[in-house]
Amino acid sequence: MRHPSHFSSACVLALFVSYFSLAMFWPYSGTILENSDDGTEVNDSIWYQDGYQSSLNYLGRRNTSKFDVGFRFHVGNLMQAERIAYARLRLASFGSDIQSSLHLFIEGVLQPSATAFSTDERPSQKVPKTKNKVDWTIQESWKEGQPDVPLYYSSPDISQVINEIIALPNWGLGAAGKTLIINLEENGSSEEQTNLVYFDDFESSTKVTTPAVLEIYRTVYDTFIGKEHLGVVSDSSATINLYSLIDTDLYVQYGTTPGILIDQTQPLSDLRGETPIEISLDGLKADTRYYYRLVFRQAGEGKFETGEIRTFHTQRSKGSSFSFAIIADEHLQNMYRYPHKEDRMELYWITLGLPLSHKYFAARSW
Numbered sequence: 001m002r003h004p005s006h007f008s009s010a011c012v013l014a015l016f017v018s019y020f021s022l023a024m025f026w027p028y029s030g031t032i033l034e035n036s037d038d039g040t041e042v043n044d045s046i047w048y049q050d051g052y053q054s055s056l057n058y059l060g061r062r063n064t065s066k067f068d069v070g071f072r073f074h075v076g077n078l079m080q081a082e083r084i085a086y087a088r089l090r091l092a093s094f095g096s097d098i099q100s101s102l103h104l105f106i107e108g109v110l111q112p113s114a115t116a117f118s119t120d121e122r123p124s125q126k127v128p129k130t131k132n133k134v135d136w137t138i139q140e141s142w143k144e145g146q147p148d149v150p151l152y153y154s155s156p157d158i159s160q161v162i163n164e165i166i167a168l169p170n171w172g173l174g175a176a177g178k179t180l181i182i183n184l185e186e187n188g189s190s191e192e193q194t195n196l197v198y199f200d201d202f203e204s205s206t207k208v209t210t211p212a213v214l215e216i217y218r219t220v221y222d223t224f225i226g227k228e229h230l231g232v233v234s235d236s237s238a239t240i241n242l243y244s245l246i247d248t249d250l251y252v253q254y255g256t257t258p259g260i261l262i263d264q265t266q267p268l269s270d271l272r273g274e275t276p277i278e279i280s281l282d283g284l285k286a287d288t289r290y291y292y293r294l295v296f297r298q299a300g301e302g303k304f305e306t307g308e309i310r311t312f313h314t315q316r317s318k319g320s321s322f323s324f325a326i327i328a329d330e331h332l333q334n335m336y337r338y339p340h341k342e343d344r345m346e347l348y349w350i351t352l353g354l355p356l357s358h359k360y361f362a363a364r365s366w
């Protein structure tokens with residue numbers, strides 16, 4: 001059999017690894033458990049724990065009315081004084097009314113253990129606040145999701161706010177345990193316009209809600225939401241693809257023996273986060289097994305770390321025998337619309353895993 005080089009085993013392996021990576025490195029999430037863990041505060045004076053209207057939190061400004069939102073997250077797995085690499089809020093949108101732009105900042109409450117909100121303990125009254133604040137400007141309208149098909153919008157990185165809170169010497173030791181409060185504050189939007197976004201408020205166990213989530217990426221490697229994987233393998237080159245949420249410095253070490261990765265790519269500095277990264281390995285030998293690993297750090301920060309050693313095989317010689325798989329676009333993004341969604345994902349992983357199991361291939365495997 002003759003096979004085009006880009007249907008190489010490396011591509012299949014890469015896809016397999018990347019789907020498994022999604023499962024294995026999903027960020028740690030801080031959750032909301034009670035109705036009083038979130039709500040809207042209007043004009044720093046009135047607290048609506050069920051959301052301002054229609055079970056929705058309002059955030060922003062409508063003329064002289066200011067709408068702020070408070071969240072208390074339960075983060076039982078966080079350790080006092082650990083330093084997380086990245087964090088963001090994810091809010092299930094129910095639309096917006098943006099006439100120009102909505103100016104916000106995100107701040108935390110500097111308490112070792114945060115109790116829930118109430119009329120007497122509104123977000124504005126919870127003190128002291130963190131020194132770190134993160135600006136957030138929203139200019140585009142938010143599209144509207146549905147309870148069974150949520151549409152999430154994400155905040156900028158708020159890791160510095162979280163790190164300031166959990167660095168408190170007695171963080172997590174109070175009666176409310178490992179909890180922390182994050183507030184979203186309207187900050188300087190026009191008083192002659194409406195600039196509001198709406199998102200789901202966690203209300204009760206009987207209502208279908210999509211509560212806000214605090215996503216926590218503890219390590220730099222966790223922020224690689226697209227883990228390193230291969231594409232376009234030829235007889236003399238391969239491309240490593242990667243997607244990071246943060247700015248990074250990185251390069252790749254590679255070679256034909258796993259313990260001795262004698263070659264390396266040109267170091268790349270200050271690569272922008274949230275931008276696809278492609279690194280080419282060139283001058284490779286045909287029909288040869290290669291090993292590689294990432295060497296990376298947060299841009300300009302600290303020591304370099306190394307990733308796991310991964311492997312691929314360059315284009316086989318003509319006439320040689322090998323096994324390969326073809327996969328189709330499974331439309332995984334629609335999966336949650338259907339019943340038994342976990343089963344469908346499991347089936348897909350099994351399908352991807354079959355070629356790797358070697359059992360079904362008598363021919364030479366990779």
Ligand SMILES: [Ca+2]
Nearest residue numbers: 035038049202
């Ligand atoms: Ca609530």
